Amino acid sequence: MSKNLELEESFIHNFECKDLDELPAVAQRHYYFPGGTTEGGRDGHIVQVFPQSSEPWIGTFAFGTVSRNGKNGLYSWPDPQILCVVSQGQGYLVRVDDPANYEIIKVDPILDVIPVPVRNFVVFANYTELFAYGKSGPVWVTDRLAWDGIKLMRVTTDHIEGEVWDPRVEGNVGFKVDLSNGTHEGGSYEEVDDTLVA
Amino acid sequence: MPQSWNKYTYVLNSPLTLVDPDGLDWGVAEWADDDGKKHTNYHWFNGKIGDYGGHHYGAVPQLARGGSSLLVPADNGDLVRIRNSGIVRAVEGRWTPAPVAMEGQGNINAAAGAFDAALPFGRHIREALLGPGGVETNSPEYENAAIISAGVVIGATLLDGAGEAKAATALAEEAAPNRINSARVLLRSAEETGPYHNFPESFNEQIFQGSRTVTRNFFKVDRQSLSNDSILYRAPGSINGKAGTFEIGVRPSVSGRTEVIMHRFFRPGP
Numbered sequence: 001m002s003k004n005l006e007l008e009e010s011f012i013h014n015f016e017c018k019d020l021d022e023l024p025a026v027a028q029r030h031y032y033f034p035g036g037t038t039e040g041g042r043d044g045h046i047v048q049v050f051p052q053s054s055e056p057w058i059g060t061f062a063f064g065t066v067s068r069n070g071k072n073g074l075y076s077w078p079d080p081q082i083l084c085v086v087s088q089g090q091g092y093l094v095r096v097d098d099p100a101n102y103e104i105i106k107v108d109p110i111l112d113v114i115p116v117p118v119r120n121f122v123v124f125a126n127y128t129e130l131f132a133y134g135k136s137g138p139v140w141v142t143d144r145l146a147w148d149g150i151k152l153m154r155v156t157t158d159h160i161e162g163e164v165w166d167p168r169v170e171g172n173v174g175f176k177v178d179l180s181n182g183t184h185e186g187g188s189y190e191e192v193d194d195t196l197v198a
Numbered sequence: 199m200p201q202s203w204n205k206y207t208y209v210l211n212s213p214l215t216l217v218d219p220d221g222l223d224w225g226v227a228e229w230a231d232d233d234g235k236k237h238t239n240y241h242w243f244n245g246k247i248g249d250y251g252g253h254h255y256g257a258v259p260q261l262a263r264g265g266s267s268l269l270v271p272a273d274n275g276d277l278v279r280i281r282n283s284g285i286v287r288a289v290e291g292r293w294t295p296a297p298v299a300m301e302g303q304g305n306i307n308a309a310a311g312a313f314d315a316a317l318p319f320g321r322h323i324r325e326a327l328l329g330p331g332g333v334e335t336n337s338p339e340y341e342n343a344a345i346i347s348a349g350v351v352i353g354a355t356l357l358d359g360a361g362e363a364k365a366a367t368a369l370a371e372e373a374a375p376n377r378i379n380s381a382r383v384l385l386r387s388a389e390e391t392g393p394y395h396n397f398p399e400s401f402n403e404q405i406f407q408g409s410r411t412v413t414r415n416f417f418k419v420d421r422q423s424l425s426n427d428s429i430l431y432r433a434p435g436s437i438n439g440k441a442g443t444f445e446i447g448v449r450p451s452v453s454g455r456t457e458v459i460m461h462r463f464f465r466p467g468p
Binding site: 065066067068069108109127128147148149165167168169170 | 382386389390391392393394395416417418419428438440447460461463465466467
């Protein structure tokens with residue numbers, strides 16, 4: 001049995017939550033995501049949520065289908081009423097006091113997650129770019145950094161750093177993304193000049 | 199079975215650069231007609247090189263010396279580049295000249311220059327037709343060479359029979375290269391078992407029909423028999439309802455007959 005997920009608590013949050021192995025014996029409101037419906041849905045992480053100001057509920061967050069290496073995690077969010085669940089690369093943002101009110105994170109698949117509380121946003125990585133999401137939605141997205149895979153290594157107050165495969169040198173090369181605006185140095189992908197298109 | 203029939207032995211353990219798609223052997227015959235005009239013809243033989251059309255053929259001299267490359271006309275009018283390397287006579291490329299109207303004599307030097315600029319095999323074509331070093335203006339080959347039109351299109355007369363002209367023009371390679379997966383691609387497809395790295399191989403042909411972007415000197419690590427250029431093929435499509443772009447990046451061999459797939463990926467989004 002895999003280790004249960006624990007809530008990452010970088011941001012202030014008005015709830016607690018717990019990753020369950022199975023549905024509890026006592027019936028509770030049960031929502032399925034995607035859909036935010038109580039009618040039923042796909043298999044996924046079963047998360048029990050305890051909002052401070054409303055009744056607890058259970059959510060089943062369907063696994064992403066793109067990559068088995070997709071990230072799994074429970075994250076606090078810049079909005080204290082929102083829980084972020086990443087289920088095998090598929091990301092969900094759910095209002096804990098209104099579970100039917102949810103959003104799917106448009107990063108496909110989510111392969112890594114780095115909360116950056118000093119900037120009040122969360123950075124997601126897919127195979128080729130980084131995406132910053134804040135309380136009001138997307139903050140910035142980088143240009144393409146990689147051909148088909150990103151490894152995040154380190155975050156500071158100003159930059160996020162990582163490595164990508166560079167076929168030109170047959171090895172990994174570094175990159176550095178400016179957290180203020182998403183511009184970057186390094187990386188392995190360069191958009192080809194259209195004049196070279198044969 | 200003779201060891202020489204072993205596929206690897208046959209290509210001198212170099213399957214990336216040496217290919218022999220039809221196994222035919224080449225011969226050349228030279229003769230002069232009643233007016234003293236010289237003729238040269240090439241013919242391929244399925245077996246021992248010998249007589250054909252009333253003329254005696256021998257091994258192509260440039261090839262017999264080994265290591266050289268030559269562009270020769272096939273009997274059906276195609277231009278065929280052949281190269282001799284050890285026991286292998288490799289057919290490196292084949293092109294079908296488009297029918298064009300001849301406009302008589304012109305400035306073959308200018309034409310050859312334009313040809314060189316436009317096509318990578320210009321020098322070889324010129325040397326094959328006009329001899330090493332370029333143009334001999336007093337040679338019979340020169341008399342039979344002509345510009346078809348201004349610009350890059352050149353008509354080159356190939357000596358055959360009684361000087362009948364066959365025109366060659368911009369060359370279009372017919373055969374697709376052999377394509378093989380690199381270790382990197384196989385490793386990534388094993389690491390990432392999802393559809394973005396493991397879409398069906400049957401998609402490849404359609405992707406190769408998409409846009410084709412060549413980047414010169416892309417690769418910085420030299421590999422024997424491989425070019426440092428890269429070619430990126432891209433085609434729009436979707437996986438599980440998500441629109442995006444299929445990408446296949448290849449590293450061609452020096453001969454261009456083989457492409458090693460270095461990158462195979464579906465990128466979602468615009």
